[in-house]
Amino acid sequence: MDLAEYKGVYVIAEQFEGKLRNVSFELLGQGRKLADTIGDEVGAVLIGHNVKPLAQELIAHGAHKVYVYDDPQLEQYNTTAYSKVLCDFFNEIKPNVFLVGATNIGRDLGPRVANSLKTGLTADCTGLSVDDDKKTIVWTRPALGGNIMAEIICPDNRPQMGTVRPNVFKKPEADASATGEIIDMKVDLTDADFLTKFVELIKMGGGGIKIEEADVIVSGGRGMNGSEPFEGMLKELATVLGGAVGASRAAVDAGWIDALHQVGQTGKTVGPKIYVACAISGAIQHLAGMTGSDCIIAINKDEDAPIFKVCDYGIVGDVFQVVPKLTEAIKKHKGLA
Ligand SMILES: Cc1cc2nc3c(=O)[nH]c(=O)nc-3n(C[C@H](O)[C@H](O)[C@H](O)COP(=O)(O)OP(=O)(O)OC[C@H]3O[C@@H](n4cnc5c(N)ncnc54)[C@H](O)[C@@H]3O)c2cc1C
Numbered sequence: 001m002d003l004a005e006y007k008g009v010y011v012i013a014e015q016f017e018g019k020l021r022n023v024s025f026e027l028l029g030q031g032r033k034l035a036d037t038i039g040d041e042v043g044a045v046l047i048g049h050n051v052k053p054l055a056q057e058l059i060a061h062g063a064h065k066v067y068v069y070d071d072p073q074l075e076q077y078n079t080t081a082y083s084k085v086l087c088d089f090f091n092e093i094k095p096n097v098f099l100v101g102a103t104n105i106g107r108d109l110g111p112r113v114a115n116s117l118k119t120g121l122t123a124d125c126t127g128l129s130v131d132d133d134k135k136t137i138v139w140t141r142p143a144l145g146g147n148i149m150a151e152i153i154c155p156d157n158r159p160q161m162g163t164v165r166p167n168v169f170k171k172p173e174a175d176a177s178a179t180g181e182i183i184d185m186k187v188d189l190t191d192a193d194f195l196t197k198f199v200e201l202i203k204m205g206g207g208g209i210k211i212e213e214a215d216v217i218v219s220g221g222r223g224m225n226g227s228e229p230f231e232g233m234l235k236e237l238a239t240v241l242g243g244a245v246g247a248s249r250a251a252v253d254a255g256w257i258d259a260l261h262q263v264g265q266t267g268k269t270v271g272p273k274i275y276v277a278c279a280i281s282g283a284i285q286h287l288a289g290m291t292g293s294d295c296i297i298a299i300n301k302d303e304d305a306p307i308f309k310v311c312d313y314g315i316v317g318d319v320f321q322v323v324p325k326l327t328e329a330i331k332k333h334k335g336l337a
Pocket residue numbers: 145220221222223224247248249250251262263264265266267268278279280281282283284285286289299300301302305317318319320
């Protein structure tokens with residue numbers, strides 16, 4: 001393999017029901033930084049049906065080029081068909097780097113493509129950089145229960161692939177005046193490329209704000225002592241702040257709240273503007289999912305709880321007294337009470 005033939009940092013632009021996922025923009029922002037360091041271009045691969053209008057949005061967020069695979073057969077995500085499209089893209093364009101969001105779809109797609117292309121993939125990365133000779137991407141990811149950070153490289157195969165956790169990198173500001181190239185690509189699929197069939201889409205988790213997309217998260221831990229405070233006290237504070245309710249694994253394991261709300265290493269990684277940790281001790285596996293938050297507020301009755309080491313504001317006290325007072329004060333401040 002002549003490594004010099006492979007150029008460009010490419011991001012798989014994930015969209016759902018005609019809307020780009022935030023992670024696509026986060027990857028473009030970081031992809032652009034990597035490309036600038038290498039002295040190369042950054043581009044996006046957009047797959048779906050009637051998705052071309054989204055290309056301009058990707059350009060506004062930093063893409064120099066957007067390759068569009070638009071076809072009615074690609075309307076719904078399909079592992080084997082989308083993998084085939086990406087392998088075709090690789091064979092035609094010969095990218096150096098492929099970045100995939102570590103979403104349900106990305107985690108399904110990434111390994112399949114890497115295996116077909118016989119290249120290396122680092123899963124669930126939280127750090128991306130370029131090594132000193134500017135050839136190889138250094139993929140950083142937590143390993144061994146988050147106790148070590150592994151740095152992994154793919155020196156001899158292309159593309160260099162990785163799935164990257166959502167909410168680790170900041171979404172870049174859109175620049176409506178940015179220009180780029182939109183390239184229509186030929187879709188070449190047969191029935192044999194559809195090993196699975198789309199039957200029905202079942203939406204879960206109700207209509208509330210998802211923690212991955214919330215600007216404010218009010219999370220509860222073991223100290224909440226039951227499901228009632230999640231549905232009452234914490235929900236009320238989250239609602240007043242226009243946010244969502246999160247939880248530690250201890251709370252999820254106790255059955256007080258659904259696993260969709262779990263923050264941490266085996267839950268979701270979040271990066272809201274404000275994260276309120278209520279009766280959460282701050283175990284390393286929990287911190288792995290929320291230290292990217294802009295502002296962390298901790299409420300805990302134990303002044304030695306590790307959460308106080310990472311918070312911006314800390315209140316030592318009983319959550320059952322502090323949270324209702326906080327909610328009341330914010331309501332007053334907002335003119336709601
Ligand atoms: C492989 C692995 C993966 C894991 N993944 C995750 C993960 O994704 N997310 C996650 O969260 N954990 C995860 N964990 C578990 C993690 O190690 C901790 O056990 C968990 O985060 C603890 O949750 P907690 O902080 O709610 O509970 P605890 O550690 O028990 O802390 C409860 C806190 O509440 C305080 N408190 C109690 N009552 C009150 C009160 N009335 N007012 C104020 N404060 C009060 C206590 O002082 C204490 O600090 C994982 C563990 C392993 C081994």
